[in-house]
Amino acid sequence: MTRFSGFRVLKEALTGHNGWAPLWRNPAPKPAYDFVIIGGGGHGLATAYTLAKTFGQANVAVLEKGWIGGGNVGRNTTIIRSNYLLPGNQPFYELSMKLWENLEQDTNFNSMVSQRGIINLIHSDAQRDAYRRRGNAMMLSGAGARLLDVDQLRQMVPFLNYDNARFPIRGALMQSRAGTARHDGVAWGYARGADSRGVDIIQNCEVTGFRVEGGKVQGVETTRGFIGAGKVGVAVAGHSSQVMAKAGLRLPIESHALQAFVSEGLKPTIPGVITFGAGHFYVSQSDKGGLVFGGDIDGYNSYAQRGNLPVVEDVAEGGMALMPMIGRARLLRSWGGIVDMSMDGSPIIDRTPIDGLYFNGGWNYGGFKATPAAGHVFAHLLATDTPHETATAFRFDRFNRGYVIDEKGVGATPNLH
Amino acid sequence: MLIPHPLLGLRDAQEFTVLGDASLLARPDPTRSDAEAAFCDYVFLRDNPKGVHRELWFHEQGDRSWLVVTRDTVTHEILSAELASDVKKRMEGTE
Numbered sequence: 120m121t122r123f124s125g126f127r128v129l130k131e132a133l134t135g136h137n138g139w140a141p142l143w144r145n146p147a148p149k150p151a152y153d154f155v156i157i158g159g160g161g162h163g164l165a166t167a168y169t170l171a172k173t174f175g176q177a178n179v180a181v182l183e184k185g186w187i188g189g190g191n192v193g194r195n196t197t198i199i200r201s202n203y204l205l206p207g208n209q210p211f212y213e214l215s216m217k218l219w220e221n222l223e224q225d226t227n228f229n230s231m232v233s234q235r236g237i238i239n240l241i242h243s244d245a246q247r248d249a250y251r252r253r254g255n256a257m258m259l260s261g262a263g264a265r266l267l268d269v270d271q272l273r274q275m276v277p278f279l280n281y282d283n284a285r286f287p288i289r290g291a292l293m294q295s296r297a298g299t300a301r302h303d304g305v306a307w308g309y310a311r312g313a314d315s316r317g318v319d320i321i322q323n324c325e326v327t328g329f330r331v332e333g334g335k336v337q338g339v340e341t342t343r344g345f346i347g348a349g350k351v352g353v354a355v356a357g358h359s360s361q362v363m364a365k366a367g368l369r370l371p372i373e374s375h376a377l378q379a380f381v382s383e384g385l386k387p388t389i390p391g392v393i394t395f396g397a398g399h400f401y402v403s404q405s406d407k408g409g410l411v412f413g414g415d416i417d418g419y420n421s422y423a424q425r426g427n428l429p430v431v432e433d434v435a436e437g438g439m440a441l442m443p444m445i446g447r448a449r450l451l452r453s454w455g456g457i458v459d460m461s462m463d464g465s466p467i468i469d470r471t472p473i474d475g476l477y478f479n480g481g482w483n484y485g486g487f488k489a490t491p492a493a494g495h496v497f498a499h500l501l502a503t504d505t506p507h508e509t510a511t512a513f514r515f516d517r518f519n520r521g522y523v524i525d526e527k528g529v530g531a532t533p534n535l536h
Numbered sequence: 537m538l539i540p541h542p543l544l545g546l547r548d549a550q551e552f553t554v555l556g557d558a559s560l561l562a563r564p565d566p567t568r569s570d571a572e573a574a575f576c577d578y579v580f581l582r583d584n585p586k587g588v589h590r591e592l593w594f595h596e597q598g599d600r601s602w603l604v605v606t607r608d609t610v611t612h613e614i615l616s617a618e619l620a621s622d623v624k625k626r627m628e629g630t631e
Contacts, residue, residue, distance in 0.1 A: 360584035370582070418553075419554045
């Protein structure tokens with residue numbers, strides 16, 4: 120792999136850009152691999168990359184039914200943060216944040232990680248207490264947090280509607296290390312890094328079934344024939360239930376559509392990420408100037424990769440309530456992605472009852488920020504057969520043992536998480 | 537989306553809230569010996585089909601009836617709707 124650098128860009132500029140090569144190969148599948156990862160999204164590629172780089176496993180394949188990065192890693196709102204409350208979640212997301220901070224050096228790829236901070240708005244004394252508690256939990260995990268009063272907030276983001284009659288803004292919880300990353304660049308960086316270490320990335324290869332003998336997985340049936348595997352890792356969020364049903368497993372997951380929106384390019388306005396939880400709206404500004412924003416899931420099971428208009432209206436109302444100045448900005452694009460909504464709002468990274476079959480899914484609307492750590496801990500599980508120390512709570516059996524990780528406290532109602 | 541309410545005709549889906557899979561109508565018998573495991577599956581596991589899905593919708597801003605709506609999760613097409621109480625009676629054989 121030829122390394123990317125400023126010097127390289129200069130050299131190529133002077134020599135007609137003839138030296139650039141494709142970032143990954145397009146190999147035909149081999150008859151068998153030690154590890155087969157199903158799903159060429161952010162999590163699958165990060166898993167393959169970590170298996171190759173950290174655990175020295177080169178006999179790895181990533182199978183993708185479409186093209187890599189064409190699913191949720193290309194459809195999210197690019198926010199990275201580690202501002203969770205519960206002990207089962209927060210250390211994992213803080214590991215992810217640390218990996219984000221070193222991602223570009225690690226993969227030698229410009230993933231445009233930009234730590235501009237995230238602001239969670241406070242509207243009442245009760246909410247301030249809750250966010251103070253969350254901030255303390257964040258500090259315990261080493262993530263850092265700041266509680267801002269309304270004067271500090273006004274200096275940072277003067278354009279908010281502070282005197283909204285229903286949700287007046289009284290302050291905010293801030294994580295300065297949070298921010299955004301270039302979502303496609305994350306997938307491409309991991310793909311390039313994995314490929315250069317010998318991982319076969321096989322696109323247009325849909326898994327149609329598992330071959331299981333004597334309770335142990337032998338490989339996967341695909342549209343490009345049978346591929347043998349010592350271990351199989353599934354990372355196909357959105358379609359987790361569909362793929363795992365081929366192995367005869369039912370999951371504590373429903374698939375839902377989550378919409379996102381981007382406006383026309385505007386001058387730099389919004390310094391970081393702003394979340395208006397009470398109004399179901401959050402927003403950041405891309406490097407091209409577009410306001411990237413979203414809100415709630417549509418609320419009913421969907422595999423459609425597009426949303427419906429009532430949520431568009433709801434998100435737009437939230438945006439107008441928070442920052443009336445965006446009312447004249449025109450919407451450039453909107454799209455939907457299919458997310459795994461789990462029964463407690465938290466993910467699953469675990470072995471399955473079938474020997475050699477492993478599962479990573481149930482990421483709700485927050486899989487992107489987890490990408491580096493999900494790859495790290497899933498590769499750890501695949502390579503060592505033991506859960507990583509930050510992911511010991513993400514087990515299948517937490518539901519029947521009563522150890523759910525329910526950040527929002529709404530119980531087994533996936534459409535409310 | 538418009539939901540063909542069996543009593544009120546076509547109603548905007550905005551008037552409803554969604555609970556989820558209609559399998560929740562089939563509550564396990566709490567007296568059976570494996571009730572704990574059966575309730576765990578009942579509460580937490582879902583088929584989550586890609587295609588035709590039967591689900592419970594509550595007419596919250598309407599007549600506050602529960603409906604079983606049959607809907608396609610790929611096209612969002614609504615195929616039918618009936619009162620959940622009728623479905624439940626049919627399940628119990630009391631109709």
